[in-house]
Amino acid sequence: MIIAITASAEGIDSPVDPRFGRAAYFAIVDTENDQCNSIPNEAVSAAAGAGVTAAKTITDTGAQAVLTGNCGPNAARTLQAAGIKIYAGVSGTVKEAIEAFKAGKLNETQGPTVESHFGTNG
Amino acid sequence: MAKQLTIAIASGKGGTGKTTIATNLAKVIAEDGKGVYYADCDVEEPNGHIFLKPQIEQSRTVTVPVPQVDENKCTDCGKCGEVCQYGAIVHLGNKKVLTFDNLCHSCAGCWMLCPAGAITQKKMEIGIIESGNSGDIHFAHGKLRIGNIRSVSLINQLKQSIKARDLVILDVPPGTSCPVVESLKNVDFVILVTEPTPFGLNDLKLAVDLVRKMEITFAVVINRDGIGDDKCEKYCQQENISILMKLPDDRRIAEAYSVGKMVVDALPEYRKDFTGLYENILQEAEK
Numbered sequence: 001m002i003i004a005i006t007a008s009a010e011g012i013d014s015p016v017d018p019r020f021g022r023a024a025y026f027a028i029v030d031t032e033n034d035q036c037n038s039i040p041n042e043a044v045s046a047a048a049g050a051g052v053t054a055a056k057t058i059t060d061t062g063a064q065a066v067l068t069g070n071c072g073p074n075a076a077r078t079l080q081a082a083g084i085k086i087y088a089g090v091s092g093t094v095k096e097a098i099e100a101f102k103a104g105k106l107n108e109t110q111g112p113t114v115e116s117h118f119g120t121n122g
Numbered sequence: 123m124a125k126q127l128t129i130a131i132a133s134g135k136g137g138t139g140k141t142t143i144a145t146n147l148a149k150v151i152a153e154d155g156k157g158v159y160y161a162d163c164d165v166e167e168p169n170g171h172i173f174l175k176p177q178i179e180q181s182r183t184v185t186v187p188v189p190q191v192d193e194n195k196c197t198d199c200g201k202c203g204e205v206c207q208y209g210a211i212v213h214l215g216n217k218k219v220l221t222f223d224n225l226c227h228s229c230a231g232c233w234m235l236c237p238a239g240a241i242t243q244k245k246m247e248i249g250i251i252e253s254g255n256s257g258d259i260h261f262a263h264g265k266l267r268i269g270n271i272r273s274v275s276l277i278n279q280l281k282q283s284i285k286a287r288d289l290v291i292l293d294v295p296p297g298t299s300c301p302v303v304e305s306l307k308n309v310d311f312v313i314l315v316t317e318p319t320p321f322g323l324n325d326l327k328l329a330v331d332l333v334r335k336m337e338i339t340f341a342v343v344i345n346r347d348g349i350g351d352d353k354c355e356k357y358c359q360q361e362n363i364s365i366l367m368k369l370p371d372d373r374r375i376a377e378a379y380s381v382g383k384m385v386v387d388a389l390p391e392y393r394k395d396f397t398g399l400y401e402n403i404l405q406e407a408e409k
Contacts, residue, residue: 049209049225056203058213074209074222082214 001031003101004063005094010038012095018024018069019119021050027089027094031102036068036094058084067097070119073112089112128290130309132333134325136296138315139345139369142379143399144293145173150396153256157287160256162263163213163305164295165249166275172382176261179254184243184264186272189233191219195240201240205231209243215301224271244247251280260287262275262309273301281305298332306333310338311407313366319350323357330361341406343399346371356379366402367395 006023007014012034017023022044028037039061043053051071055078058066065085079086088109090097100106131144141162148160162170188330189202189211196217203213210226213219223246250272253262264280266273273295281304284290294305306312312333316326326342333340342358347368358365369375369385369392378388386393 043209047208049206049222051224052209052212052220052222056209056214059214074225077222078212078214078220081218081220 001065002061002063003029003031003065003067003098004058004061005029005090005097006041006066006068007038007094010119012036012084012098013093014038016067016069016090016097018091020066020068020071020075021052021054021066023054026054026058026061028063029094029098031098034098049074050119052078055079055082055084058082065101067101067106070114071109071112072114072116072118074116076109076112125310126286126288126290127156128309129403129407130290130292130294130306130312130338131315132294132302132306132312132329133296133315134298134327134329134332135316135322138296138317138322139343140296140315141170141173141293142338142345142369142375142385143313143315143343143367144291144383145170146392146396147292147399148174149257149384149386150393151289151400154397154400156289157260158258159260159262159284159287159290160293161207161261161280161284161290162293163280163301164293165264165266165273165280165301166295167351168263168293170293171263173384174256174259174261175382176254176256176259178252181252182251183247184251184276185247185251186226186228186275187230187240187243188223188228188246189221190244192240192242193217193219195238197238197240199237201235201237201302202232205235220332224269225274226362227272228275249276251276251283253283260285272303275300277304281307298328302332303336306336306338309338310404312338313343313403315338315343315352316354317346318344318348318352318354322350323354326354327357330363337406339407339409341366341402364402366406367399369395389395 005027006017007025008017015068041049059082087106162168249266316322341364348371
């Protein structure tokens with residue numbers, strides 16, 4: 001299964017970025033072999049609509065779940081429409097997040113956890 | 123009759139006295155028998171009506187076009203989402219297209235590019251324009267809908283609704299961002315209101331940069347003269363910018379303001395300052 005984790009830098013040891021739309025990177029991880037491909041988030045400096053654009057990027061990777069700190073309403077709507085599960089409130093490193101996910105310790109989030117623009121100045 | 127003159131009252135810093143200058147100027151000019159149209163372009167927070175107390179005679183809803191998708195017609199080409207710079211439309215595959223009205227800037231890219239004709243326009247309400255009269259002054263303002271971000275479109279519509287008069291006075295929102303640029307388009311003359319403080323000077327410089335870039339003739343009015351320091355004046359001297367009026371830091375002006383009274387009504391001794399300002403504007407605008 002492919003999962004996406006918001007990350008503040010490249011690689012599996014980088015910290016989880018608490019923001020979704022304005023996250024620096026997305027760590028795209030295959031849970032079968034823990035192979036991690038870090039892709040930069042093009043929406044990080046977008047004038048507007050970062051959550052939607054970031055969600056589209058995730059959709060195109062084929063990920064079935066997103067692990068992040070917070071998720072705004074536009075991002076949540078887009079991810080849900082694409083059938084991607086959201087796990088918010090995740091912290092620590094990307095590696096720790098993957099382990100927690102595999103161990104079934106994360107709870108699926110059913111909607112946005114913050115208002116629009118929450119991560120803009122974060 | 124000379125051609126219509128459009129004057130914009132702007133400032134880099136908020137709360138420097140744009141509305142005080144704009145409304146009192148409108149009043150003395152109208153009392154001089156000239157046809158004056160006052161339009162409050164600060165659509166996020168209009169306040170000119172508090173002082174001019176207009177009789178509103180017309181109110182109309184302003185709409186902008188946003189996309190509406192017929193997913194049955196979608197051919198999954200993805201062009202709509204690719205062209206959108208604001209994330210207002212996103213194509214997720216399998217004929218799934220989402221739209222976000224509040225992010226849309228009505229560029230028309232998506233519905234023009236859709237080869238399947240799956241995207242049509244629908245109307246989104248962004249605010250209202252109210253107009254009427256305050257004595258002899260023709261009055262209009264825009265009110266942006268709460269939560270909406272399309273102030274530029276509303277300002278554009280407000281300006282288009284202005285009917286020709288001898289003089290149009292535009293009360294501009296503070297700052298130097300898009301709503302200010304939209305308000306200043308096609309004006310003949312700009313007054314930059316500042317206060318003689320470090321904050322006032324910093325934001326005055328930003329505003330001067332903007333109006334110079336837009337190549338509009340401008341001059342400065344100093345409000346609350348007597349507070350702060352003389353750095354604004356020195357800056358204007360260095361930059362060869364005319365100071366057309368200094369309104370002193372008079373507690374009675376603030377008291378009149380706090381109860382929604384015009385300066386020229388509450389304190390008639392200031393009337394000559396505003397008529398003088400108008401004469402100075404006419405002279406400067408000729409240059």
